[in-house]
Amino acid sequence: MRRATAPGVGLRREKKKMRNMRVIAGTFKGRRLKAPSWEGLRPTSDTLRETLFNILAPRIDGARVLDGYAGTGAIGIEALSRGASHVAFVERDRRAQALIAENLAACGVTNGYAIIRASFDRAVADLPPASFDLVLLDPPYDHAPEAAIERASRVLAANGVLILEHARRQAAPVSSGALTRTRDVVSGDSALAFYSCPP
Numbered sequence: 638m639r640r641a642t643a644p645g646v647g648l649r650r651e652k653k654k655m656r657n658m659r660v661i662a663g664t665f666k667g668r669r670l671k672a673p674s675w676e677g678l679r680p681t682s683d684t685l686r687e688t689l690f691n692i693l694a695p696r697i698d699g700a701r702v703l704d705g706y707a708g709t710g711a712i713g714i715e716a717l718s719r720g721a722s723h724v725a726f727v728e729r730d731r732r733a734q735a736l737i738a739e740n741l742a743a744c745g746v747t748n749g750y751a752i753i754r755a756s757f758d759r760a761v762a763d764l765p766p767a768s769f770d771l772v773l774l775d776p777p778y779d780h781a782p783e784a785a786i787e788r789a790s791r792v793l794a795a796n797g798v799l800i801l802e803h804a805r806r807q808a809a810p811v812s813s814g815a816l817t818r819t820r821d822v823v824s825g826d827s828a829l830a831f832y833s834c835p836p
Contacts, residue, residue, distance in 0.1 A: 658711060661687050663718030664800055665744040681708045681775060681802060686822045689800065690715055692822065692831075693771065696798065703792060705757050705785070710737035712722040712773050712781055714787050725769070727753045727760045736770055758788060767794045786832060787814035799832040800803040 658670040672680060681689075683836060690697065691710075698720035704713035708727035716724050728734050734754055741750060753760045757776070772789045776782055782801055790813070793799055799816055803809050809830035811818050816832040821830075 638794075640678070645720065653687075658709065659683065660670060660711075660715060660718050660744065661690065663715070663720065665714065665718040665746075668718075668744045670709060670740045670743065672709065673733070673736060675819040676756075680711055682825070682827070685802070685827055686711065686715055686827070688822060688824055689773075689829060690719060692820075692829075693721070693798070693800075696771060701768060701794075703727065703761075703764045703769040703772045703789070705760075705772065705774045705789065706776050707737055707774065708733055710740045712775065713737075714740055714746070715751060715774075716771070718744070721771075722749065724750045725760075725764070726750065727755065727757050729754065729756045752756055756784060761788045761792050763773060766791055767797075768792050770797045772796050772797065774799065777805040778807065783810050783813045786810065786816060790814045790816045790832075790834075795834065795836075797833070801830045801832065803828055803830060 639774045656671055660666055660668045696829055700721045702716045702721045702724045704724055707728040710726050713724040713726050726737050737752055769792050771792050774785055776785055789799055801809055803826045805823055805826050815834050817835050818830050818832050820831040
């Protein structure tokens, strides 16, 4: 969760936005998603999710998706709603794991997903190579993302895309491991960086 810019005001706005989280499009369109009741989790805004999935629209149907640092599960649930064949949610916080399960249940999702209860580093080390078409990363903004991108590249399919959400004020790495940044999109205080393997 981002720090409020003015005492009380920004925090109230942020909490209101989180209370109003919803699935934006697809099979589960309009379904309400529960927000965290504790501080320290920064859900991706509806606006940024909509921007992300508008860009990924041609790639979603039938895709295998890894939702790293899954938090509320909103990103992965949006992918399922829009036709992804399978989503793996990676989350180490037990409270967030329970929240992901609740949000999946609220949308009536009974299959096509796995909740991996582990740190991101541990999870990608145990997953089969090249097993995902899309890897979505939203690490804490104060974490350097290079290592996460490099580790995630191991499980990304040859023609896959990795997307990093990061703070606008912090530049995303130009490359990490075998992946090169191909696109940047800015929305408010956040930004999205897209990575793929060079042809």
